[in-house]
Amino acid sequence: MVKDNFNYSVSVDCVIFGYDDINLKVLLIKRGVNPYKEFWALPGDLVHPKESIEDAVDRVLVDLTGLGNVYTQQVKTFGDIGRHPLGRVFTISHYSLIKINQYELSPLNKNNSPSSFASEAKWHDINRIGELAFDHNKIFASCKAHLVQSVQSKPVGFELLPEKFTLSQLQNLYEIILEKKFDKRNFRKKINSMKLLVDTGKIQKSVSHRPAKLFQFNKVKYLKLKKSGFSFEI
Amino acid sequence: MVKDNFNYSVSVDCVIFGYDDINLKVLLIKRGVNPYKEFWALPGDLVHPKESIEDAVDRVLVDLTGLGNVYTQQVKTFGDIGRHPLGRVFTISHYSLIKINQYELSPLNKNNSPSSFASEAKWHDINRIGELAFDHNKIFASCKAHLVQSVQSKPVGFELLPEKFTLSQLQNLYEIILEKKFDKRNFRKKINSMKLLVDTGKIQKSVSHRPAKLFQFNKVKYLKLKKSGFSFEI
DNA sequence: TCAAAAGTGTTCTGCATACACCCATGT
DNA sequence: ACATGGGTGTATGCAGAACACTTTTGA
Numbered sequence: 020m021v022k023d024n025f026n027y028s029v030s031v032d033c034v035i036f037g038y039d040d041i042n043l044k045v046l047l048i049k050r051g052v053n054p055y056k057e058f059w060a061l062p063g064d065l066v067h068p069k070e071s072i073e074d075a076v077d078r079v080l081v082d083l084t085g086l087g088n089v090y091t092q093q094v095k096t097f098g099d100i101g102r103h104p105l106g107r108v109f110t111i112s113h114y115s116l117i118k119i120n121q122y123e124l125s126p127l128n129k130n131n132s133p134s135s136f137a138s139e140a141k142w143h144d145i146n147r148i149g150e151l152a153f154d155h156n157k158i159f160a161s162c163k164a165h166l167v168q169s170v171q172s173k174p175v176g177f178e179l180l181p182e183k184f185t186l187s188q189l190q191n192l193y194e195i196i197l198e199k200k201f202d203k204r205n206f207r208k209k210i211n212s213m214k215l216l217v218d219t220g221k222i223q224k225s226v227s228h229r230p231a232k233l234f235q236f237n238k239v240k241y242l243k244l245k246k247s248g249f250s251f252e253i
Numbered sequence: 254m255v256k257d258n259f260n261y262s263v264s265v266d267c268v269i270f271g272y273d274d275i276n277l278k279v280l281l282i283k284r285g286v287n288p289y290k291e292f293w294a295l296p297g298d299l300v301h302p303k304e305s306i307e308d309a310v311d312r313v314l315v316d317l318t319g320l321g322n323v324y325t326q327q328v329k330t331f332g333d334i335g336r337h338p339l340g341r342v343f344t345i346s347h348y349s350l351i352k353i354n355q356y357e358l359s360p361l362n363k364n365n366s367p368s369s370f371a372s373e374a375k376w377h378d379i380n381r382i383g384e385l386a387f388d389h390n391k392i393f394a395s396c397k398a399h400l401v402q403s404v405q406s407k408p409v410g411f412e413l414l415p416e417k418f419t420l421s422q423l424q425n426l427y428e429i430i431l432e433k434k435f436d437k438r439n440f441r442k443k444i445n446s447m448k449l450l451v452d453t454g455k456i457q458k459s460v461s462h463r464p465a466k467l468f469q470f471n472k473v474k475y476l477k478l479k480k481s482g483f484s485f486e487i
Numbered sequence: 488t489c490a491a492a493a494g495t496g497t498t499c500t501g502c503a504t505a506c507a508c509c510c511a512t513g514t
Numbered sequence: 515a516c517a518t519g520g521g522t523g524t525a526t527g528c529a530g531a532a533c534a535c536t537t538t539t540g541a
Contacts, residue, residue: 024262024299029332029343065258068341072332096330096345098263098306107302109263109343111330187493204495205531212529228491229538421520438522439504446502462518463511494537503528510521 028108031075032063032155033091034162035084037119037142038179040188043195044119044142045159046083047151051138054104055152059143060136061159063110076113083140085123090116090178094165095158102154110153114162116178170196174215174251177236183219185231186210193253213251215241262342265309266297266389267325268396269318271353271376272413274422277429278353278376279393280317281385285372288338289386293377294370295393297344310347317374319357324350324412328399329392336388348396350412404430408449408485411470417453419465420444427487447485449475 035046047059062083066075072093080089091113098109119142145163150156170176176192177184190206210216216234223230241251269280281293296317300309306327314323325347332343353376379397384390404410410426411418424440444450450468457464475485 025340026259026302027261027263027300028258029261029263066261066332068260069334071334072330072343093329095327096306098300098345100303100305106259109306109345111332111343185493202531202533203493204533207494208496209530223493225540226492227540229493231493419520436505437520438506441521442523443503457520459513460519461513463520465520488541490541491539492537493539495535496533498532500531501528502530504526506524508522510519512518512520514515514517 026107028103028106029066030063030108030110031066031072031079032061032110032112032158033076033079034061034094034112034114034159035080036114036116036145036166036179037122038192038195039119039142040191043145043179043192045145045148046122046140047143047148048083048137049139049141050136050152052136058152059149060152061112061155062137062140064136066111072111076115080115080117083137084117086117086121090175092165092169092175095161097154097158099154110158112158112162114166116166116175118179118181120181167196171253172251174236174238174241177238180236183221183233183235185223185233187231189234197253209253215244215251260341262337262340263300264297264342264344265300265306265313266295266344266346266392267310267313268295268328268346268348268393269314270348270350270379270400270413271356272426272429273353273376274425277379277413277426279379279382280356281375281377281382282317282371283373283375284370284386286370292386293383294386295346295389296371296374298370300345306345310349314349314351317371318351320351320355324409326399326403326409329395331388331392333388344392346392346396348400350400350409352413352415354415401430405487406485408470408472408475411472414470417455417467417469419457419467421465423468431487443487449478449485 037044037046046062048062050056050058050060062079064075064079066072070078073091076091077087080091081087094112094114096109096111098107100107102108102110148156148159151159170193176189176196179192180188186207189210190201190203194200215237217237219233219235221233223233271278271280280296282296284290284292284294296313298309298313300306304312307325310325311321314325315321328346328348330343330345332341334341336342382390382393385393404427410423410430413426414422420441423444424435424437428434449471451471453467453469455467457467
């Protein structure tokens, strides 16, 4: 293996999902530099020489959102010859699920940071993202499809909800991701039968209707159950 | 983006699964060169400059097995800093499912071919693969886990069976991959209810017991059904 | 008192499970 | 004739689906 074989570049791209109680959103940046200046794009950056793939993803997330400790899933690597005009760049796509109410837009355009490519960052409704830079529409589609699969067999939906949430919020989230309606009573029966939610004893405030109970996801219990063969299914 | 950012190398690695009517097997090569000389390893090669990821995988497969048109699934990209002693090499792992009876060992050590790393290629029982080169044990584990998931929601098991197969072969395959037993009558009821197999009218020959009917998987019908919302579930 | 969403049980249907015997072939 | 795996049906239980009304709050 000679030096000639080390001519490629590798990046990570992140599909950052959030849920605002109405729709599923994705956080996009508007590119302030060429190529694809003024196009909306997935946030991402090159993997640095002394950094693992996971560290690069975390760096992008922290830099853009200020959030660490975020649920992240590697999805697929894209490396078509012409996908980047400046050379052969492979990009390892990921999606992250964040609690949108914890999100605060970081100041952009810090030097040498992933968001230094960006002139703006904004949440977009996942059904209205238009034409993105590079092959990012393809990447987004892969990540969305992966999320749809994942949410049905792993309790990852909770990563998109606040710490304390109502059953209607949970149901609405599933309805939006899976694009189908659930019967309220049957949905609650199923969730209840898993015994993974704990009633916090608190209720919603200042809603102009009967306030709903607030629940929390018991992750520790889930991990124990999983070890003994339990599988989460919606 | 300057030249400095193009210092990495990218390879593909393939977990090639086969099924010999008894066990699930993986095709490994014994490395004839350093690093990891004499270690068993997953077949793989660098992605060439003018070649897509998929083409690189196909090249590895054709070179080693002579088989084209093989079911292949990208799984995960590994790029830890120390994973390759000669530099930063990212590897995009895949698994392939082949009909083991179509497989013929190709002559090894052709120049400039993926198998030029190899002194030997051999099928290994998936439960007895020992310590592999690089991080290939981790890669194998990922691919195996992905296969286990996949086989339960997609009809990929048929890729491991001959064109015409018996229901017992099919059941045994699932039992081995999922490491659990099925009831013969219930298994057949389920398979039958999907109406995806066609009775070829032929039967086994030269078996010292009642010969079994041979079936074929109707892929065209599956693809149609899938479009209208059908989902394969074992 | 009205509007809005929360919360709650029962019936029915269909699918998963459990289970045992006869059949066709080669030796 | 015997050994080996092939092939088949029924009864039971459980989980998913369909379905409507009362409750609690803010305005």
